[in-house]
Amino acid sequence: MSPADVQPATITACPDGPLLVRGDFELRSEDNAVIPRTRRTLALCRCGASAIKPFCDGTHKLVGFTTGPPDQT
Amino acid sequence: MLPIDTNTLTRASFCARGPLSDLLLTALDGPLTPGQALLTDFETAVAAAIDCSGFVMVDDDLQLTLFVLYGLHYGGVVPGDEKWEWHPSTIAARILIENALEAQLRHSVAQPPLPAPTREQAIEFVAHRSVYTLKEADPHSWAIPRLTGRAKAALIEIQADEYGGGDVERMHSVLFASTMRGLGLDDRYAAYVDSVPAITLASFNTMSMFGLNRRLRGALVGHLAAFEMTSAIPSRLYADGFQRLGFESDVTRYFDEHVEADAVHEQIAGRDLAGSLAEDDPALLGDIMFGASVCLTMDGLVADHMLGRWKDDLSSLRFPAVGVAHLSAVAAP
Numbered sequence: 001m002s003p004a005d006v007q008p009a010t011i012t013a014c015p016d017g018p019l020l021v022r023g024d025f026e027l028r029s030e031d032n033a034v035i036p037r038t039r040r041t042l043a044l045c046r047c048g049a050s051a052i053k054p055f056c057d058g059t060h061k062l063v064g065f066t067t068g069p070p071d072q073t
Numbered sequence: 074m075l076p077i078d079t080n081t082l083t084r085a086s087f088c089a090r091g092p093l094s095d096l097l098l099t100a101l102d103g104p105l106t107p108g109q110a111l112l113t114d115f116e117t118a119v120a121a122a123i124d125c126s127g128f129v130m131v132d133d134d135l136q137l138t139l140f141v142l143y144g145l146h147y148g149g150v151v152p153g154d155e156k157w158e159w160h161p162s163t164i165a166a167r168i169l170i171e172n173a174l175e176a177q178l179r180h181s182v183a184q185p186p187l188p189a190p191t192r193e194q195a196i197e198f199v200a201h202r203s204v205y206t207l208k209e210a211d212p213h214s215w216a217i218p219r220l221t222g223r224a225k226a227a228l229i230e231i232q233a234d235e236y237g238g239g240d241v242e243r244m245h246s247v248l249f250a251s252t253m254r255g256l257g258l259d260d261r262y263a264a265y266v267d268s269v270p271a272i273t274l275a276s277f278n279t280m281s282m283f284g285l286n287r288r289l290r291g292a293l294v295g296h297l298a299a300f301e302m303t304s305a306i307p308s309r310l311y312a313d314g315f316q317r318l319g320f321e322s323d324v325t326r327y328f329d330e331h332v333e334a335d336a337v338h339e340q341i342a343g344r345d346l347a348g349s350l351a352e353d354d355p356a357l358l359g360d361i362m363f364g365a366s367v368c369l370t371m372d373g374l375v376a377d378h379m380l381g382r383w384k385d386d387l388s389s390l391r392f393p394a395v396g397v398a399h400l401s402a403v404a405a406p
């Protein structure tokens with residue numbers, strides 16, 4: 001892959017939901033092992049309730065997770 | 074600066090409500106050694122009280138005793154030596170009352186019946202689903218050339234994932250075919266068309282209608298968004314259900330994949346696809362909402378059909394023999 005093919009990673013915060021991660025990045029577990037990637041766009045849980053962490057499994061809807069008003073940055 | 078609210082740090086005292094709580098409060102309110110002597114026969118006394126109480130739930134003496142015993146773990150409920158928390162006599166009494174309370178709760182609290190689908194019903198569900206799912210994502214691909222800009226990019230992002238990112242082994246329709254084979258079903262397209270009722274065909278026909286008519290692109294997008302936004306959690310339940318029925322990962326992989334995939338698609342479909350389309354072409358908002366409602370309604374009707382038949386111990390297929398002949402090999406290994 002030439003440097004021109006490298007897509008910088010972007011992280012998108014979804015209101016009341018996960019963080020969507022796109023682009024080139026490596027995901028590592030708590031013990032620093034590389035988590036194999038099977039899809040281009042990932043949703044990372046930020047409500048804490050997912051059963052397949054670090055990925056989101058949609059449970060945020062069941063637990064009434066809210067992220068509040070958009071960040072003022 | 075306001076003074077600290079000391080009410081939460083101090084403790085009021087309360088009265089015993091019978092011989093057990095009286096004995097316990099007296100024993101705890103002092104050094105360990107004399108207290109221990111007082112509680113030598115406590116366990117026997119508690120057991121006898123439970124026996125003649127009948128309703129532990131409304132027995133003042135037993136409930137206050139249990140409250141005090143739990144209080145030893147919280148702290149700040151009764152004074153006394155902290156060693157009481159794990160003392161054999163307090164623990165033994167706690168377990169006795171706790172067991173009696175739990176037994177009464179389990180006996181007297183109404184619970185809805187737990188769903189217990191049979192293997193045959195689980196397999197019928199897959200036969201219904203096969204009409205669409207062996208062509209999963211195809212009706213929505215019709216909309217790609219009919220959208221522009223952000224909505225088009227969002228649809229491409231979802232569809233690429235549906236088609237396994239270009240890897241045929243991970244294509245969702247291919248994963249579903251493997252689920253069918255794992256259940257002993259015929260994975261050729263249309264193998265169960267004879268068996269499914271009109272409502273199952275109507276659900277798929279509706280998607281085809283939305284997909285093949287440019288004027289209905291709003292409805293197609295709404296349909297896909299509603300589907301994706303509501304499918305991650307059910308996919309987890311389906312995977313767990315098939316696992317409980319004894320099926321292995323060749324059968325459950327399709328559903329496991331959809332837990333993770335649809336949690337991603339949910340965000341893209343709701344915000345980037347349907348949301349952008351509504352912003353860029355507000356005239357389509359009504360149809361987007363129409364398509365979303367149609368998705369939930371049609372899938373609800375298919376589910377009602379299956380559950381209604383199963384409740385009466387009937388097959389949900391038109392020719393159960395077709396299914397059952399096929400299924401019996403799987404159902405009775």
Ligand code: FES
Nearest residue numbers: 045046047056060
């Ligand atoms: S953010 Fe979706 S399950 Fe936690």
